[in-house]
Amino acid sequence: MNIPVKSIRQDRHPADTYEEILERDSRPIPEHLREGPVPDIGTDPVDVDRYVRPEFARLEEKYLWPRIWQMACREEEIPNPGDTLVYEVAGRSLLVTRQKDGSIRAFHNSCLHRGRKLATLGGCKNEFRCPYHGIAWNTDGSFKDNPISWDFPQWEGRDVSLPEALTGTWAGFVFINMDRGAKPLDEVLGPIKEHFARYELEECYIHFHVQKIVPCNWKAAAEAFMESHHAITTHPQLLPYLADVNSQYDVLSDYVTRQFSAQMVPSPYNTRDFTDNEIVQALMGVGSRAAIGGKNAPKDFTVPEGTTARKFMAEMTRNSLGAEDGHDYSAASDAEMVDALLYNVFPNMSFWAGFMPKLTYRWRPNGHDHTTSIMDIYLLKRAPKDADRPRPAPVFEIGVDESMVEYGPKAGMTDGLAAVFEQDMSNLPHVQTGMEASETGVLHLGRYSEMRIRKMHQMIDRYLAEGQAAAAKG
DSSP states (O other): OOOOOOOOTSSSSSOHHHHHHHHTSSOOGGGSSOOOOOOOHHHHEEHHHHHHOHHHHHHHHTTTGGGGEEEEEEGGGGTTTTTTEEEEEEEEEEEEEEOTSSOOEEEEEEOOTTOOOOOSSSSOSSOEEEETTEEEEEETSEEEEEGGGGGOOOGTTTTOOOOOOOEEEETTTEESSSTTTTTHHHHTTTTHHHTGGGGGGGEEEEEEEEEEEEEHHHHHHHTSSSSSHHHHHHHHGTTTTTTTTEEEEEOOOSSSEEEEESSSSSSSSSSOOOOOHHHHHHHHTOOOGGGGTTTSSSSOOOOTTTTHHHHHHHHHHHHHHHHHHHHOOSSHHHHHSSSEEEEEEEEEEEEEESOOOOOEEEEEEEEEEEEEEEEEEEEEOOOOOSSOOOOOOOOOOOOOOSSSHHHHHHHOOOOOHHHHHHHHHHHHHHHHHHTTSSSSSSEOOSSSSSSSHHHHHHHHHHHHHHHHHHHOOO
16 A cells, blocks of 8 residues: 655654544543653664573563562452462562551561461461461561570571562552662652543452463563554454554653554555444454443444544443443543553553553563563453442463463453454564574664663663672672
8 A cells, every 4th residue: 555655754654643643533632642752762783682591581580670660469459458469570479468557568478487488379368477387477577476486596686577678559559669779669650640640540440360471581572562563464453443553652751651552543554445334343343342331332333424433433432431330431532532552661561541441461570481471461440430349350370372362251351352462472482482593693673663662671771780780889
């Protein structure tokens, strides 16, 4: 398809920019959806050793994961005093626990006697008693008792409380940081707090939580969800309604980046034009009905004369979501009702903005194995107005060789969403083995559309360099 070059920006695809699409929407556009900073962060290649060498994973274990803020759970997963979630990353383990005063604290999950994990499963605890020899700590981390205290003179008069990590909360999420001297969580989140205020994620609940073992390095898994132009070959069924290659990418800070992809606007890569009815039917054909109100979604998807597929779907979503949860979406912009609005927080989290049911992603190493990773996929729905908040869905685990198409719907995914994730998963084992087979030893990233990936690598390098420098000083 020949596309006329009308954009004055020669560093972008010549199709309509995301801002130009916004200008045609039916409601005022929130300022935070406008284009943000696009710094020039270079075009240097990325070394494949970062993904395939165990030595690099050991550096991350030592200087990255213990020093960064990372999302451990949702507050609703530990609502009562004593409720505990075991959060694990790169060989580290923490007991994230609700306290009697309602606060949340996190303790390193290792007995101070012989090192056994104090707990391997979450639940409501009244103590952390080591299953090996019975030494116990209270759920506030203070020492409780030792069955063989007579043989521990070295503990007499000493503080033997469990070592503690930093905790913080935002929008219903619980974050931990093992570096007691880390910069504040608010500083890391930066603009995301203001941008998400209207979406009230703290009033949402976990509709489903899928945990998938992925056969690739955690960075390769994260990168599969940090750009949209892979849709042309990986997700061709999306092209009739996803403006992929003309997505907007911004670097808001060292820690927060984002990408906005318009929906109900065909991809510039399509080889023919689509009618508004065809655009709507393409969306509904991949199983998106549940995302716009489930049983409350209308049966008639015919676009009326005088409107567009985008405006039609935005209004349909306003009405069907309002019928489902009782909230008023009449002032919400079209973009906030239909678009893919992804914000990433360094290094391993992605939060979707907008008013639709919101996806949240988290990627992390699978223990010490640098060739596999864990991807958590949450779908958050807004709690019904004037009704009790539904209980959070339990985590549904999908193994490394198990299909998202088969198991995703069992967790609550639509068939279409599960198919999209399975298409992404089908690439990743071959990304990992392809990097291992690389003759050049480097990867080349796009200057604009993949700058968020490049920024992530630059920040990893910064953390590793700072950690090594601090270690050298002793």
